Amino acid sequence: MAEAIDPLDEIHAGLAELDAAGLRRRRRVVTTPCSPDTRLADREQPVTAFCSNDYLGLAAEPALAEAVHRGTERWGVGSGASHLVSGHYAAHEALEARLAAFTGMEDALYFCTGYMANIGVMPALVGRGDAIFADRVNHASLVDGALLSRAELIRYPHCDLAALAARLAASDAPRKLIVTDSVFSMDGDIAPLAELLALAEAHQAWLLVDDAHGFGVLGPQGRGALAHFGLTSPRLILMGTLGKAVGVSGAFVAGQHDVIEWLISKSRSYIFTTGSPPLLADALLTAVDLIEQGDARRAHLAALIARLKNGLRLARWQLLPSDTPIQPVVIGDNHETLAVSRALDAEGLWVPAIRPPTVPKGAARLRITLSAAHSFEQVDRLVETLNRLEATQA
Known part of the structure; x- marks a missing residue:
């Protein structure tokens, strides 16, 4: 009979191991609205933040704050119940119609978070005996959604179309889903969606695209990655988040009308949770308008990305190839990455250190994220500091 383990002792030992490996996570308390100019509870001087996913600078946009105020006056604070009881309001209905039209889909469904959307969609579409084909570096919510479905999870090397094609051809699963x-989110590169869709159609599979970091940034008027590539198909299911470039909160899934109807009846993370406050749906209607009218913001963001890429002169560290606001600098060692992040922080630049298991072992990195709210001067200061730190840390 195995000796009983004191669970609290095990936790204490586990925390010590995380500290020794440079893997313990700690939160920082922000005391100002989301903005490049940020104040933190643990330091007196402000920092310039290069770590939020507020790609268009909408999180503190006054027009959205005013929309929230109007929504609160009309709807109050809470929704009171799940969407399928009494928690589905006219604001939710209007938002879903707006998102469907904006993305060129037949219908859309509003979820409380992107995580809930992903863990709700996959188990509703596939189950035991079926197969999910997933890029090896997909977001954790996609991995968890696949595991919850109880379908066979078949991973393919990152963006390796030949490997995916071989795995699809070898599978005799009655239902197939590519995700x-x-x-x-950690590399900043864009999936080959046109080729993935061709494989999905050839193998009668669904293609679920998580557009968390593309919606609002990519495509005409920020309509997202599918619009960026000009893709339409009844086999496409789109998930987009509303708390990154959109600047508010929540997520949506868009696709054919019957697919959305199926999710309303079968997606557990939609059915069994209280509906998001309708005041947020009201604000999101304004946010979609701002995204549609946001070409100037996207043009400035593109110029910032080019300025950072052209300015960095790294010899040991590696700036990964990315044309998106996510600009990762791979350092490798966990402790060195933490040290560089702290050195940047000491100079008033907040760039987080990303370590395993979020990224592969030996691939710890600084995850730089740019926003249309940044200035050229702020990016120039980050570039100069990184170039100097790499030279002095050698």
Whole structure:
């Protein structure tokens, strides 16, 4: 009989191991609205933040704050119940119609978070005996959604179309689902969606695209990655988040009308949770308008991306190839990455250190994210500091 383990002792030992490996996570308390100019509770001087996913600078947009105020006056604060009881309001209905039209889909369904959308969609579409084909570096919510479905999870090497084609051809599963991020959150590269869709159609599979980091940034008027590539198909299912470039909160799934109807009846993370406050849906209607009218923001963001890429002169560290606001600098060692992040922080630049298991072992990195709210001067200061730190840390 195995000796009983004191669970608290095990936790204490586990925390010590995380500290020794440089893998313990700690939160920082922000005391100002989301903005490049940020104040933190643990330091007196402000920092310039290069770590939020507020790609268009909408999170603190006054027009959205005003929309929230109007929504609160009309709807109050809570929804009171799940969408399928009494928690589905006219604001939710209007938002879903707007998102469907904006993305060129027949219908859309509003979820509380992107994580809930992903863990709700996959188990509703496939189950035991079926197969999910997933890019190896997909977001954790896609991995968890696949595991919850109880379908066979078949991973293919990152963006390796030949490997995916071989795995699809070898599978005799009655239902097949390919899942991928559009923009990979830790690498910043874009999935080959046209080729993935061709494989999905050839093998009668669904293609679920998580457009968390593309929606609002990519495509005409920020309509997302599918619009960026000009893709339409009844086999496409789009998930987009509303708390990144959109600047508010929540997520949506868009696709054929009957697919959305199926999810309303079968997606557990939609059915068994209280509906998001309708005031947020009201604000999101304004946010979609701002995205549609946001070409100037996207043009400035593109110029910032080019300025950073052209300015960095790294010899040991590696700036990964990315044309998106996610600009990762791979350092490798966990402790060195933490040290560089702290050195940047000491100079008033907040760039987080990303370590395993979020990224592969030996691939710890700084995850730089740019926003249309950044200035050229702020990016120039980050570039100069990184170039100097790499030279002095050698």
